[in-house]
Amino acid sequence: MVATPAHLLPSVGLPSAAQLGNEEVLRIRNDFPILQQPVNGMPLVYLDSGATSQNPLSVIESEQEFYEQRNSAVHRGAHFLAVEATEGFEDARATVASFIVADWDEVVWTSNATEGLNLLSYSFLNASLPGAAPEAAQFALGSGDEIVVTEMEHHANLIPWQQLAQRTGAIVRYIPVDDHGVLDLEAAESIVGPRTRILAFTHASNVLGTINPVERLVRLAHGVGALVVLDACQSAPHMPLDVKDLDVDFAVLSGHKMLAPTGVGVLYGKSELLNAMPPFLTGGSMITTVTMEKAEFLPSPQRFEAGTQKISQAIALASAANYLTETGMGRIHEWESVLGMRLVEGLASIPGVRVLGPEAGVERLGLASFDVEGVHAHDVGQFLDSRGIAVRVGHHCAQPLHRRYGLTATTRASTYLYNTTDDVDALLEGVAAVRGYFGA
Template sequence: MPTAEELDVEAIRADFPVLDRRVGDSDLVYLDNAATTQTPEPVIDAITEYYREYNANVHRGLHQLSQEASIAYEEAHDTVAEFIGADGREEVVFTANTTMAENLVAYAWGLNNLEPGDEVVLTQMEHHASLVTWQQIAERTGATVRYIRVDDAGRLDMDHAREIVGPDTAMASIVHVSNVLGTINPVAELADMVHEQDGLIFVDGAQAVPNRPVDVAAIDADFYAFSGHKMAGPTGIGVLYGKERLLESMEPFLYGGEMIEKVTYEDSRWNELPWKFEAGTPPIAQAVALDRAIEYLESIGMDRIAAHENSIAQYAIEQLHAMEGVTVYGPPAGAERGGLVAFSLDTVHAHDIASIVNDHGVAIRAGDHCTQPLHDTLGIAATARASFYVYNRREEVDALIEALDAAREIFA
């Protein structure tokens, strides 16, 4: 983990208007960033500019507004490609979110390539977007799903990974950073392991791309996905990175306008990449805003964002461990991890925790966080989760701890 220069958090906070809100009698303390981050003024401005100045469909008109919208939309692909280390816009497909990206690959590649005897390797910490999707595809194709175990420290058991990744492994779908444990998985090592067996690897980067440098080429991911709304961008847009040769070989997932080159009554021919996988009117305003969000994050520095998040998470872990009756899940304090902390309080249900701290203006998440099997493995129905971003301060962790003390007193 790099040692970052101290961020000017107050200056950053000034860019996020919602952080000035009050909840009841308290200032808002927003600690639900793993679900969705807040949006800075430059990104809001980008959306407004699009609708005020050049709102038009792309690739369909010769008029000035359509030309401007088309250029902005295409340049957004270029920005994303550079941001994640892809070779070019041909490898960047815009989707609705990470879940849709996972489904695109599962349907466009999985249904056409998996067969009985093939294995899909997942981990016990997968989000439902990965786990449920590949379960369903395996049922339809006769493939088998296998899971890499999570050890007692909340990390992947890599010895077990080496046992189950073998010649029958056709696809591995691995979360880069766990949205419950905060574990940063060794995805490059896993990619090497899978490629040695001639399999492919899909990496779910929803909790990684927003807060740390990611280079898909260095990882050697075959597919990589993430969402705009978790990285200071808008809802309604996600990204699927895919190696060009793989995307070229795949059939489209959706059919209709934009994704075609030639249509007759008898047959159709598909458009070039990436438009082949972007059927219908695409998320134009969202793409323009995502472009601006990336520009905003890069102006701060992804290394610095990662270090800041880790620092806040480490402080939160220390404070939570100091509380009686609290269990913190995931790698221990001092270990590099993502900027989130899932925990339980032995006398209070997670949903009650979230409700009571909300009365103090603190926004956290409670539930299984779309990881029911992982929670079953942990032996708990639900956890509370505090997750941090570039605008959070240590004082907000203190506010959370004070609110948790209040919750414990209520249920004492």
Template sequence: MSLDVEAVRKDFPIMAREVHGVPLVYLDSANSAQKPQQVIDAEADLYANHYANVARAVHTLGSEVTNAYEGARDKVAAFLNAPSRDEIIFTRNITEALNLLAYSFSNASTFPGGEKFALGPGDEIVVTEMEHHSNLVPWQQLALRTGATFRWIPIGDDGRLVESAIDEVINERTKVVSFVYQSNALGTINPVKRIVERAHAVGALAIVDAAQAAPHIALDVQDLGADFVAFTGHKVYGPTGVGVLWGRYDLLAALPPFLGGGEMIETVAMEGSTFAAPPHRFEAGTPMIAQAVALGAAIDWLTDLGLDNVREHGEQITGYALEQLQTVPGLTIIGPADNVDRGATISFTLDGVHPHDVAQLLDEYGIAVRAGHHCARPVCLRFGIPATTRASFGVYTTTDEIDQLVVGLSKVAEMFST
């Protein structure tokens, strides 16, 4: 069974929009995916009919909202094939999830059982050269706080990690390896199991940024073998303001809290406090209640489509786009030029035209793409370019929209050649 894209598009109210008098062509899903009506309705229904604070009231609304919030945790656990719902932590986004880990690691040595996370001079933290800033800056800061050395696996000319560098950079001094599953700037899908196995072989923790993978690839944390995996709600057709951190329970239980406040405590006295067990230890204060419930609705909706169907559609639309884009004069794809181990994101440059000008002119044709360094500036530095234009696809993307993109780019190229 393949994905019925036209039926899928009917779930998205925004697909009926016009921009500058022409139908919208939304090719910016790697930035943020659009929302189906089912997700919009789930969030609105909670506010309209069931809203109260969670885990704080015994009245009917309090019970309803707590059940809905914790029910969303169950849905995320199933989505990730997590061994336990208690391994699912709700955060504001993946950026907060990764910062939670980096901050907690730096405080872990003073926490019972936290010695395994302690870093210091002589230890090394490893990322890749293709990381989003959210999986780069927190680890740079952790290295500065602890005196650990910050290292990275380089990118080859083909937009993939240098294979030989994986074993070289990840060595017996490595304590943390945090890397992206699928690059938001290049579309590259990295060899997750290979990197995880190498990290574990030297006794390091393995952390996976799955923000770009989650909308397209079925995530099975038990199969991946990593210690922590994170993703964000708004890229899986859910709302903004909610993300997910999954971690092995034994590791979460040994980590100190990220934030202090209500709900994350066990007991509080003026002389000191003790903390709740995971996941609530890491969810201080009133959480993102409606957003978590709507994320659960998004997961239901995406799962109902069939994750195999979703992946197949992504592969097909990306293969078609790669072929068609290479017919545009002066266009250079930055990243893998073939459709092997790459996701539904394509970055490119156009000779003689700044990427921001490309994006602005395409917008006049109703085509929404992103331009810039995509919060992955080291990628642009690696390829010696100031920025790229990026087209990224979702379950609602059609071949007709790819054709419109190619026509629009050809017009832009022609405009600047005269």
């Protein structure tokens, strides 16, 4: 039986409408076994959730329970275990669909968000080839067509579109960011035009913490008949996400950034679009009829789920979605906004530290990427690790964005629902000591 999260037990839980605070966050931490261990003789301060979040015990146990009691292939057996596995697998789909306010058949399981974006890219490529089905023509690209992204994109939402453009003759254009890490929306008005077929952009930047105006960008794209692809990797774990209300055509997210295991992600697509798209991977489990000459394919979502699926991971992702829902996505976003402002204000006050992204006072994610004058980001990360503080260093899979600001690497601290203000203060104390330690 999967354990009830400690902070949700009646004896200690707070009303769902109450704002999170340090006291409840400390109870939340009890649900995360990995956070109880020391690192280098110091209490672990985990500030790398933007890369990979940690897993609560309820999520770990949900995956273990599958292997202990229901392990079987799905959709291909009539025995008890197969039925139980299939029900758990499809119940998980319905749970995750509800989490993002989608219909169950609009949720396609992927290995991660990167696979979801590549699925779209390759499907659109297949639609552009001779012999594609007539209903796929809406996804076909050719010479002179344009794919628009932004300058703040993760490589996963840039390279697949570059590859698609190279293979079809389309052109990739981008919306620039200003000095404060905000999209230049005036430029966007002139860049998104009648040749635009796809507008792909991140909901929230994994480097800048910027939260983009999705509704405005969607209106701009749909106004010229373009499809909208939303990278929700940094938004789905941290704020309420309603794909129907946002009216995006497609969206992707990764489980490992929202308390779930690695190896599972989601592609959301409007059902009428998914059912018109050519499949990406082909093989078993995604067909209706096969002869030695041809095959016919199932509708979405099975249309895009060839072969044995990530069953236990999907079930664990649903458990993670339930954990986040019960905690309250609005509360999580509010708390991380508090932590984010504390990060930005504190870092900006340290001499020799440059913080990327919106200035203090502007709504942002609970993360901050920064450069310490005279000290390489990798050295900063190792110094902080000696104090038990885990952060991310490098270009964060966003080289063009770093180049925009004249940098090759930054240090990134990213918070989540299990971080306290003390965690942020420990980081600030550590960063303040970096330049002195290295003699910069």
